[in-house]
Amino acid sequence: MRSVRICLLIPQSGAAGLWAPSAEACGRLAVDEINAMSGVLRRPVELHVVNAGETGPSAGWAARDAIDIDRVDGIVGMLPSFARDFVARAARGRVPFIYTPQFEGRSSTLDVMATGETAEELLSPAIQWLSETRRARRYFLCGNDYVWPRSSLQIARRLIARFGGTVTGEYYLPVGQHDFDEVLDRIKATRSDVVLPYFLGSDCIAFNRAFCAAGLSSRTLRFSSAIDETVAYGLNADETENLYAASSYYGSIRSRNNGAFLERYHTAYGDSPPPVNAFGESCYEGIYSLASLIEEAASLDARKLTRLYGRTFQRRTARGDLAQSVVGGRHPIYLAQLDGYDFSIIARR
Template identity: 40%
Template sequence: MSTRGRTPARRSTGSLLDTLISQRRGGQGSGPRNRGPIRIGLLVPFQGADAIWGPSCQYSAVLAAAELNENGGILGRQIELLAADAGGSPQAVVERARDLVERQGADALVGVHLSSVRVELARALAGRVPYVFAPLFEGATERERVFSIGEVPERQFAGPVSHFMEQRKSRRWFLVGNDYVWPRATHNWVRDFVAKHGGEVVGDEYVGLGHDTAHLIDVIEAANPDVLFLSLVGSECVPFNRMFAERGLSRRIIRLSGAIEENTLMAIGAENTENLYCAAGYFSALETPENRNFLKRYRDAFGVTAPVQGVLSEACYEGLRFFGALTARAKSLDLDILSQAFEGLTFESPRGVTTVRNGVATGPTYLARADGTEFEILRSFSND
């Protein structure tokens, strides 16, 4: 798929999306990588728990690529997006990504998907082409040779967890997450943080992706925590939160999530979101000049019925904008030169200005409360 030229017009939305999600097959070859368009492999989920935010990611990536192309592309070359499904088993995603690099000639990869997929992609393709992992993550990816730019647990949760412990006197915490690297690492951080601040974790449960969560409702009700910390991802959040509210637990137990974005919130349903909060580096409700401009460009390009933007799809947009800034600073696609340009890099996104310090992207975190099927931002926390 090519995004040369102007930002996609509203009338062309359907064809743009159809083109984006169909993988290019045949007649492409790898070709010389220093001439013609720069090919970026977009890795977003089309299946599995995280597919719920896939369409929003697709649209935001098209917008980012078109905007970069309007300003000369990357290193003077127009961007051409290639797409592969980053949902399903990590091993299957590796094979799809390998096809992007080896057969379709991707010069770089930008991914918004689960960390379990990132781990396998890094093992298989690290050092082959630049790979930007854009969403929130668990940290400590330095050895993977991946440009990870999302929120780490300390940046994402220190302020919000402190808020509930100090303002709401929430001392008893119960942790529930899916069984893979991001929830487990995040829970380790939350457990230590809560203990250091005089609280107690009264339960810590993990459920495999696609497994039933009904049994956890009884366990949580018996433990009677002040706060239920949720690291369930994507569509995994939907049946659990519905059951939780139907049991009546939402009236007395606060729910704090790090992964419920706007698409997931709508799927949970307004009647099931009482006392539901989320901590994230971005919400579509963010009232800043940068975000207002971003959402206006997005609506102008795709119309008011386009998929809603949230922290994960904004990260997809941000991943492409970050890569444009990184290559502009490095003046190269060479992985070693790009790595040297990473530290101290400043780039702009709908969140505002972000700077990489000590290998971690800095910026504010926001605490939002679900108001029906929308988020209301309560406060921000600086992590600079």
């Protein structure tokens, strides 16, 4: 009886490539734990880490090769939204596809099981907190020019209006372009209270560096759910002034389950592993979600597995052992202020 083969599909270069080390580390930890508990369907699990590349088509080609050549039984993908449907088309009807990162919340017509938080879930408590606690009224929106930033910031517009604020401007740049002079000039001219930068990975680091170099950090707040530990480590400590974030996971969350997860993570990888973050941890959850699907269906048949999308059954997470649902039971959202390199939790919604 052969092993159960899982493809972990992640970009290993480009703007999103900075998350690859933590994604792979969390994925391998999940597989090691599953194998220590007798595997899936009493078979050992074999992890194939596959480079999705930097574009949607490259991710689709990588998924097809994983299915046709590596003969994987399922795909767990931590990818930008512009690559999601390319992978879904490659996987549809052949293997299940678990999509793990936070995303804009648009439902796809293709067979995708999304386990990450939506923009609505992340933005709503944050904008309410900024409005009520920091009295923010004037918001400037900016980010990369693709579906996740544009759709997320469209949701932000509606929430800002609901809480009595106004949008002072909106600006988008292609992925990989780091000429921020015009957008920073517009932010200065509008005298905004808050900037919502939705840039991807290394682009997010570049924007925040430029923002601080322009002298804006002392008088303008920044908030984004696109900022995590990996992005923070790309900044100087003084470049985190007035920087806020929202996520369902931070390594700094104090809980029994997260403490146990971090202990297992550091036992596996030592004192200086890739930083734990929401994007990497989502791969840990994604692999457990796929394993739970297979166990529930008692089959590797993609048709049987995809019929279970949305059904309630148990899966393991770093935030709470055995969450109630693969897609329906949502995690709490944590608002945090970045203090140097530490995410200090300021609210839980």
